[in-house]
Every structure is written in C-alpha cells, then in structure tokens.
Amino acid sequence: MDSLDIAFAEARRYLASLDTRPVASRGTPADMLAGLPAQFPAQGMAAAEVVRAIAAAAEPGLTASAGGRFFAWVKGGALPAALATDMMCSAWDQNVVLASTSPAGAVLEALAGQFLLEALRLPAEASYAFVTGCQMAHVTALAAARHAVLADKGWNVEVQGLNGAPAIRVLANAHHHSSVTRALRLLGLGSDCIVPLGGDEPGRVSADALRLALADAPQMATIVVLNAGDLNIGASDDFATLCPIAQSAGAWVHVDGAFGLWANASPRLASQVAGIELADSWATDGHKWLNTPYDCGMAITRHPDAHIAAMRMTAAYVTTGGAVRDPMDFTPEWSRRARALPALAALMELGRDGLAAMIERCCDHAAAIYDGIVRLEGAVGIARPTLNQGLIRFEARDGDNLSDEMIAAINASGEAFVSGGSWDGERVMRISVCGWNTTDNDVARTVAAVGAALTRLR
Numbered sequence: 001m002d003s004l005d006i007a008f009a010e011a012r013r014y015l016a017s018l019d020t021r022p023v024a025s026r027g028t029p030a031d032m033l034a035g036l037p038a039q040f041p042a043q044g045m046a047a048a049e050v051v052r053a054i055a056a057a058a059e060p061g062l063t064a065s066a067g068g069r070f071f072a073w074v075k076g077g078a079l080p081a082a083l084a085t086d087m088m089c090s091a092w093d094q095n096v097v098l099a100s101t102s103p104a105g106a107v108l109e110a111l112a113g114q115f116l117l118e119a120l121r122l123p124a125e126a127s128y129a130f131v132t133g134c135q136m137a138h139v140t141a142l143a144a145a146r147h148a149v150l151a152d153k154g155w156n157v158e159v160q161g162l163n164g165a166p167a168i169r170v171l172a173n174a175h176h177h178s179s180v181t182r183a184l185r186l187l188g189l190g191s192d193c194i195v196p197l198g199g200d201e202p203g204r205v206s207a208d209a210l211r212l213a214l215a216d217a218p219q220m221a222t223i224v225v226l227n228a229g230d231l232n233i234g235a236s237d238d239f240a241t242l243c244p245i246a247q248s249a250g251a252w253v254h255v256d257g258a259f260g261l262w263a264n265a266s267p268r269l270a271s272q273v274a275g276i277e278l279a280d281s282w283a284t285d286g287h288k289w290l291n292t293p294y295d296c297g298m299a300i301t302r303h304p305d306a307h308i309a310a311m312r313m314t315a316a317y318v319t320t321g322g323a324v325r326d327p328m329d330f331t332p333e334w335s336r337r338a339r340a341l342p343a344l345a346a347l348m349e350l351g352r353d354g355l356a357a358m359i360e361r362c363c364d365h366a367a368a369i370y371d372g373i374v375r376l377e378g379a380v381g382i383a384r385p386t387l388n389q390g391l392i393r394f395e396a397r398d399g400d401n402l403s404d405e406m407i408a409a410i411n412a413s414g415e416a417f418v419s420g421g422s423w424d425g426e427r428v429m430r431i432s433v434c435g436w437n438t439t440d441n442d443v444a445r446t447v448a449a450v451g452a453a454l455t456r457l458r
C-alpha cells in the first residue's frame with residue numbers, strides 16, 4: 001500500500017470506529033509520542049512508513065468528535081461529500097488566491113458563495129469570504145465595518161491607520177463570544193472600545209439599552225455586535241427591531257452567527273432570527289453546523305465596496321480583474337487551500353430541504369437529551385434548548401453542585417462528551433448538538449450514561 005492508500009484506510013477505520021470507540025481520548029501525551037522519533041531525524045523515512053507512524057501515534061489521542069455523541073463546545077462532524085471533497089482538495093493542492101492561480105478553485109468558490117447566501121437567505125448581492133473560522137470571519141467583517149464607519153467620518157483607515165483616527169465604539173451584546181473581543185484587539189480597536197449591552201431577557205439586547213447607548217454619543221463612529229445563537233442557551237437578538245434602530249443612528253450592525261445563523265435555513269426555526277438579513281455583516285462557520293471538516297468559516301457583508309476596500313492588496317506579480325471573482329480581494333489570507341469546496345459539497349449533498357432537516361434534527365436531539373436528563377433525580381433543568389444548546393445543573397442529595405463532577409464522570413464513561421460553563425454564577429453542564437450523524441440511539445445512550453453517572457455520584 002502506498003501512503004495515500006494507507007491514509008484512506010486509516011480514515012475509513014476511524015470513521016468505522018465512531019460508534020464503539022470512547023468519545024473522549026484516553027491516551028496520555030507520552031502514548032501519542034511513543035512510536036515517533038524524539039528528535040528531528042537526520043534521515044527521512046519512506047512516505048508510507050511516515051503515514052503509518054503518524055496514524056498509530058494519533059490513535060490514542062483522537063476524540064470521537066466526528067461522531068454522534070460529542071456534545072461539548074459547539075462542534076459538528078463532517079458530511080461524507082464534504083469530507084471526501086476536502087481530501088481531494090489536499091491532493092489537488094490548489095492555491096486559491098486568484099482566479100489565475102486556480103481557475104477551478106475560484107469558479108467553484110463563487111458557486112459556493114452563491115449557494116451559501118441562498119441557503120442562509122441573505123441578500124444575493126452580499127460579498128463573502130471563506131476564511132479559517134468564525135474568529136477570522138469576525139476580523140474580516142469587522143475590518144469592513146471599521147472601514148465604513150471611519151469613511152463616514154472622512155477617514156481612510158487602510159491608508160491613514162488608526163493613529164489620530166476618530167474613535168470607534170462597539171456596542172456589543174454582553175454575551176458576545178470572546179472571538180469578537182480578539183477580533184477587535186487584532187484590528188487595533190482594543191477591548192476597551194466595547195460597551196456591553198443587555199436587557200431583561202437572558203442573552204438578548206433590549207431596544208431601550210441600544211437606544212440609550214446610541215444616544216450617549218450620537219456623533220461617534222459606532223459598530224453594533226449582535227448574537228445569533230449565544231453559546232450557552234442559543235439566544236438570538238431581535239434583529240428586526242434592533243437593526244433599524246442602530247442603522248438609523250449610522251451604526252454598522254455585525255452579527256456573530258457562528259452556528260445560530262443556520263437557524264435561518266430552517267422554516268421552522270427562522271423566526272428565532274427574524275430580521276437577521278437586515279444586518280450589515282455576518283460571521284459564521286462551516287465547520288460547526290454545516291458539518292464541513294475544519295477549517296471553514298465565512299464572512300459575509302452587505303457592502304462589497306467596504307469589504308474590498310478593507311482587504312484588497314495589489315502587487316506587481318498579481319494579476320486580477322478578470323471575469324472571475326478573485327478570492328483574495330475578500331480574505332485576510334494570501335495563500336489558501338480550496339476551503340470553499342467542502343462547503344459547496346455539503347450544501348449540494350444536503351440541498352435546501354436536507355439542510356433544514358439537519359438543523360431541525362439537531363435541535364430535536366438537543367431537546368430530547370435535555371428532557372431525558374432532567375427527568376433524572378438530581379438533574380435540574382436551567383435552560384431547555386430552543387435551538388441546539390441547553391444547560392443542566394446537577395445536585396447532590398445535600399444540594400451541593402455536582403455539575404463538574406458529572407461532566408468528568410460522563411466524559412470518563414466514553415459514552416458521550418460534554419463541557420461545562422457558568423450561568424448565573426453557578427456551574428452547569430452544556431449540551432450542544434451540531435452533528436449531522438447524531439441518532440435517536442445516540443440520544444438514548446447519552447441519557448443512559450448520564451443516569452448511570454448520577455446514580456453513582458449521588
């Protein structure tokens with residue numbers, strides 16, 4: 001077998017093991033390094049031998065995050081067509097910088113972008129960039145926002161930078177993800193520019209809070225950051241109300257929709273993000289709820305001119321301006337793999353109906369896991385999933401909070417993998433369901449594993 005045959009066989013073996021392997025990895029770092037050279041070897045190894053050695057080394061340290069019982073953080077698996085296309089992309093080794101460096105990469109990326117906007121029901125004229133993840137999608141979209149709000153003040157930030165520039169404030173949902181903060185750090189705005197906004201409903205910005213904050217400095221360059229799907233309870237802002245308020249005050253509205261934007265692909269769930277198409281920019285992930293392999297994020301903006309102004313670079317050896325869109329006009333990266341193609345594959349494998357069904361199925365599974373667990377003695381429901389995220393607290397007989405012990409016990413069982421968080425100052429277990437391949441049986445196995453751990457720990 002040559003190295004590609006071995007890689008293919010190893011990939012199949014891993015996928016076939018997902019139902020039976022422990023969901024958490026059980027290896028120690030030493031286990032993962034045992035079969036590998038300890039120092040950079042003077043002489044190389046045959047390619048087939050290298051692939052075999054790396055596969056064997058990785059095996060004890062692999063989680064079953066591609067499977068149906070991984071509910072920690074917010075992670076999807078990889079749809080079969082998306083995974084297979086990703087493997088082809090590695091073999092093709094295209095550099096999708098310009099239409100001229102990879103005609104296929106650029107043309108198919110443009111189709112992926114069109115399908116993406118249709119799937120998410122965003123404006124057909126919107127610009128988009130396929131980046132490494134939602135973190136860089138925030139950087140990309142917020143760079144476009146920074147350009148636009150400063151251009152309004154007669155300032156060209158790409159040329160003049162931020163030294164001496166008009167100040168920018170960012171009015172952000174108080175439950176914003178820390179990747180928003182890091183994007184603002186990278187963009188030179190710093191975390192101090194954030195004014196957190198809340199309201200009466202958990203995880204949601206109220207119209208009054210937004211109006212008050214805007215009125216606080218009506219002339220100031222302003223970006224508003226709203227949430228589609230916060231990572232604890234899946235709460236989304238009231239875009240239909242908030243976007244017009246912000247925009248009539250001259251602000252740019254950016255949405256963190258890492259997973260929650262996909263609710264707009266489901267007729268049943270779209271009401272939770274009603275009005276989301278009114279925003280100025282959106283950041284989302286392919287590698288979470290669309291179930292592409294890593295790395296795949298998307299930045300989308302309503303303002304192609306601002307997007308291009310923030311990203312476009314030229315150099316003498318760069319040939320641009322042909323009939324086909326040049327990806328690097330929209331991305332912070334220069335060289336990049338054909339990362340839009342697995343997204344195209346996922347969208348084609350699912351179609352509009354299949355995408356909606358997958359999103360809804362994840363929400364149903366999240367609710368079923370929650371309902372199954374809160375029936376158990378000692379489990380306290382904190383937030384029943386309205387989308388695909390839920391929170392549960394565990395209590396000992398004396399009332400002590402057992403959540404962290406339960407998370408450790410569930411993960412040690414190998415039957416499911418969950419993560420924790422804090423909610424209202426209390427430790428809780430989070431449930432997040434993003435996997436295309438989670439089944440009713442996975443739900444039942446998870447509830448049974450939680451029940452067994454709870455009986456033992458109480």
Ligand SMILES: *Cc1c(COP(=O)(O)O)cnc(C)c1O
Binds near residue numbers: 074133177179258297
């Ligand atoms: C995961 C996540 C991010 C960051 O996305 P990456 O793809 O990991 O960069 C941002 N916001 C929310 C709400 C998320 O769940």
